[in-house]
Amino acid sequence: MVYDSYTGTVEKCAKLLAEKLGNVDLVNISKQKLPNLQDYDCVVIGSYVHAGHVSKKIRKFTTQNLEALKNKKLGIYLCMLSEQFDRYLNSNFDKDFLNMVKVKDFFGGELNYQRMNFLYRFILKNIEKNTKPRLGVRVEKIDEFARNLLI
Template sequence: MESLLFCRISVIIITASQEEGQMSKHLIVYTTKYGTTEKAAGIIKDNLPGAITCNLKKEKCPELENFDWIIIGGSIYAGRIQKELKKFCRQNLSRLLPKNLGLFICCMYDGEKAEKQFLEAFPEELRRAARVRAIFGGELSLDKINFLEKFVIKKFIGVKESVSRFQPQAIAEFARKLGE
């Protein structure tokens, strides 16, 4: 079984490293549904000078060739990662594999369930090529979801109030590992 760094937040990033006194270029590519992954990407960006973020749902991704590190992350919603992120990985697989890669997901599970979601989120080739992999916790904010989602969550899952497992310090540690 693949070993993962278990943290409690979700984010997508590209990291910086030192080569011949130059800071390498890093890109943080992510998708988010309700903003938790975007918040995490911002924390990673703040910890990696010069990092660039790209929300695949809102903007076109910069040319991957311009970056040394690419961090890819997304949130799990209804058991799946967003289709935009899956499509990005599939369409860019051959350009991503030679890069320094980091992968992460944001989800509400821990342990084996979270690891299963990670394994299903990314193609095997990317998981094997990634230098840093992590599973972060997430947030469930009842005031951000629609009535039907709220009903299902309260009735069938039993969640009656908003839940946060967001840990900014875990994200900063993840970014530090990317910069080593």
Template sequence: MSTLILYAGKYGSTEKCVDTLKKSLTGPIETINLNRDIPPNVSPYNKVIIGGSIYFGQFQKASKQFCVDNLDLLKQKKIGLFMCCGNPENINQYMVEAFPAELLEHAVIKDCFGGELERNKMKFFDKLITGMILKSAQKSGKPSPEILWDSVTRFSEKMNLA
């Protein structure tokens, strides 16, 4: 069973999660960064995993558009959907806003992999905004965003069984 992982991210956290996910999945696996590469035809793949990061409250446009453009074909595949997000408590809302309802309903698994803020990779404006967000979160007692590796593991286990 071949698997295609399509994703889009901004500063590297999503790619880290995809790399870990790829190592945990069985069978031939291809990964495509939708912000950088042209996606292949999904017809030859048995399973398709689509994900991306939430960036200032919005899901990555490339991942969102791919789902809309390929909805009918994707509904014929075993689908996994994931998001990297520093606010996992909002994940259901983000999923509904990002993915077509038919695809959400069809998916084998939907999950949040958490997220991290790699400020050393950010542009000035993004550093400034994320600095303010982190300060506010610390004042209210919220933990710093982190990747939820257990979620990545659960996701891969479920996709391997699909």
């Protein structure tokens, strides 16, 4: 599982999903070297969404490894406060990549203010106050994602 986590929510979800799937290598793309994708039959990709954009490292990973990801069972999840999953997926990833992905979903989002810089914290507090987003990791979505990926 390859993921990038800004405030820790994506990593939390990666660990919860790994528990459901079993025998999973977790790779934080910002902190670890990528393994050889040829060694894997299944690849799950996780990213946060910030201001409508997924992690640049995750987007670059999917673009640069498009050929290596072909013929693999693929899953992708996003962590975000918005319910506009399809919009963010389609605006951030190549159509050819998305057509290869078997399981796609979003797992909700958290506001981990202690892990944010001042400006990001200020912006998100205003968004939270004005829009009242549904907060929290949606464990039921992680369970469903794992079931669908294992089929």
